[in-house]
Amino acid sequence: MEAAGFAMKNPREEEKLQRLQCSVQNYNWGRLGEESQVARLFALNSGSRFEPGKPYAELWIGTHDSGPSFLVASHENGIVDGSEELTLKSWLSRNPNVLGDKVLKKWGCDLPFLFKVLSVSKALSIQAHPDKELAWTLHKLQPDVYKDGNHKPEMALAMTDFQALCGFITLKELKHVLHTVPEVVELVGTTGASLVLKVSDQDGQERIRAVLQEVFTKFMSESKEKVTEAVNRLKSRLHKESQVRQLTDKEKLVLQLERQYPADVGVIAAFFLNHVKLNPGEALYLGANEPHAYLYGECIECMATSDNVVRAGLTPKYIDVKTLCSMLTYKQGSPEILHGVPINPYVTRYIPPFDEFEVDCCILPQGETVTFPAVPGPSIFLVVTGKGLMSAGSLEGLVATEGNVLFAAANTKIRITSASKLHLYRTGVNSRFLQAS
Ligand SMILES: [Zn+2]
Numbered sequence: 001m002e003a004a005g006f007a008m009k010n011p012r013e014e015e016k017l018q019r020l021q022c023s024v025q026n027y028n029w030g031r032l033g034e035e036s037q038v039a040r041l042f043a044l045n046s047g048s049r050f051e052p053g054k055p056y057a058e059l060w061i062g063t064h065d066s067g068p069s070f071l072v073a074s075h076e077n078g079i080v081d082g083s084e085e086l087t088l089k090s091w092l093s094r095n096p097n098v099l100g101d102k103v104l105k106k107w108g109c110d111l112p113f114l115f116k117v118l119s120v121s122k123a124l125s126i127q128a129h130p131d132k133e134l135a136w137t138l139h140k141l142q143p144d145v146y147k148d149g150n151h152k153p154e155m156a157l158a159m160t161d162f163q164a165l166c167g168f169i170t171l172k173e174l175k176h177v178l179h180t181v182p183e184v185v186e187l188v189g190t191t192g193a194s195l196v197l198k199v200s201d202q203d204g205q206e207r208i209r210a211v212l213q214e215v216f217t218k219f220m221s222e223s224k225e226k227v228t229e230a231v232n233r234l235k236s237r238l239h240k241e242s243q244v245r246q247l248t249d250k251e252k253l254v255l256q257l258e259r260q261y262p263a264d265v266g267v268i269a270a271f272f273l274n275h276v277k278l279n280p281g282e283a284l285y286l287g288a289n290e291p292h293a294y295l296y297g298e299c300i301e302c303m304a305t306s307d308n309v310v311r312a313g314l315t316p317k318y319i320d321v322k323t324l325c326s327m328l329t330y331k332q333g334s335p336e337i338l339h340g341v342p343i344n345p346y347v348t349r350y351i352p353p354f355d356e357f358e359v360d361c362c363i364l365p366q367g368e369t370v371t372f373p374a375v376p377g378p379s380i381f382l383v384v385t386g387k388g389l390m391s392a393g394s395l396e397g398l399v400a401t402e403g404n405v406l407f408a409a410a411n412t413k414i415r416i417t418s419a420s421k422l423h424l425y426r427t428g429v430n431s432r433f434l435q436a437s
Contacts, residue, residue, distance in 0.1 A: 030057025044403020100410025266313025
C-alpha cells in the first residue's frame with residue numbers, strides 16, 4: 001500500500017484526496033488581514049502568515065491561470081518537496097480520469113468551476129459577465145482587456161450578513177425614483193424621465209426593457225463633469241435632509257458608496273438596482289448579463305472557470321460603459337434567493353441553474369460522521385473551522401483541519417468524521433447536470 005502511492009499512474013490515484021494550496025488576491029476592496037476570513041484561511045492553507053493592514057479579498061480554489069491551486073507535496077501523490085510546483089491544472093491533464101467521463105466530454109480536461117472565498121469591506125465594481133457568445137467575441141476583439149473567452153455565471157453564498165446590488169428595480173420603483181431623486185432626472189434628462197413615466201406594464205416587457213436600456217445607457221454615458229456635479233449635489237442634499245427626516249436604506253447606501261468612490265457614476269447608478277441583503281446561509285446567483293456589485297460581507301463564491309468581467313462604475317479599473325449597457329438583459333425585479341435544500345441532517349445543498357457547479361454547506365457536530373455519496377464528477381472540500389478525519393473510497397482517512405482544501409476525484413465516496421464541530425463547504429459539478437442522461 002505504502003509503495004504503491006508513488007506511482008502517478010497507480011489506478012488508486014483516483015481514489016485519493018489531494019491536498020491543495022490555493023492562491024490569494026489582495027484587491028483593494030478586501031478586508032484587512034486581521035478582519036478577513038480570506039486572510040485567515042489563506043494563512044492556514046499555506047502555512048504562512050498574513051500581513052496585518054493589507055487587504056485580503058479573494059481566496060481562489062481551482063485551475064484559473066490568474067490564481068492557480070497547487071498540489072501539496074506528499075509521498076502519497078509522488079510529488080517531492082522542492083521539485084517544480086505542480087498545478088491542479090497540470091495534474092488534471094495527467095490524470096484526466098479523476099474528472100469523470102461526463103465532465104471530460106462536456107468541458108475537456110479542466111475543472112469547470114472556480115471556487116472562492118470573498119471578504120468584502122467596500123463595494124466591488126458594478127459589473128456584468130457576458131454570455132458565452134459575447135465572451136468569445138470580446139476576447140477575440142480585445143484580448144488584452146478581456147483575457148478570458150468563457151462565460152461566468154456565479155453564485156454567492158453568505159457566510160456573514162452580506163449585501164449586494166443586483167438586477168434592475170421594477171418599473172414602478174423606477175418611477176418612484178424619478179419622482180424623488182432629482183439627480184437621477186438630471187442625468188437621464190427630462191426626455192428620458194418622461195419616457196419612463198409614460199411607459200406602463202400594459203406596453204409589455206419588451207417595450208419596458210427597451211426604454212430602460214435607452215435611459216440607463218444615457219445615464220451611464222454622461223460626462224465626468226456632469227456626474228461629479230450630480231453626485232456632489234446629491235450628497236449635500238441628503239446630508240441636509242438627514243437633519244429633518246430619516247434617510248431610506250438606499251439613500252444611506254448611496255452616501256456610503258460616495259465615501260468609497262467619490263464622484264463615481266456608480267454612486268447614483270445604485271438607484272437603478274435592487275439592494276439585496278442576505279443572511280448567513282442564503283445565496284444569490286447571477287446569470288449572464290445581469291448587473292451587480294457586491295457591497296459588504298463575507299461569502300463563498302462559485303462560478304464557471306472564468307474571470308470575464310465588464311465593468312462600468314465603482315472602480316478605478318478599466319470601464320466599458322458601451323459594452324455593459326448593450327449586453328444587459330434589463331430584466332427587472334428582485335433576484336431569487338436560494339435557502340438551500342437539506343440533503344441529510346448535516347448538509348444543505350445550493351443548486352443554481354447552471355451546469356458547472358453547486359455548493360454544499362456542511363455543519364457536523366463533534367463526534368458525528370457524514371457521507372458524501374460518490375458522484376460522477378470531481379469535488380473540492382474547504383474546511384472553514386474545526387477538525388476531522390476524511391476518507392475517500394476504502395482508503396484510510398487523513399486529518400482535515402481548518403484552512404485545508406481537498407480535491408476528491410469523480411466516483412469516490414467521501415466519509416468525514418468530526419473531532420470537533422466542523423464547518424466545511426463542498427463544491428462540485430451541478431448534480432442536475434450529472435444526473436441528466
Ligand atoms: Zn460578478
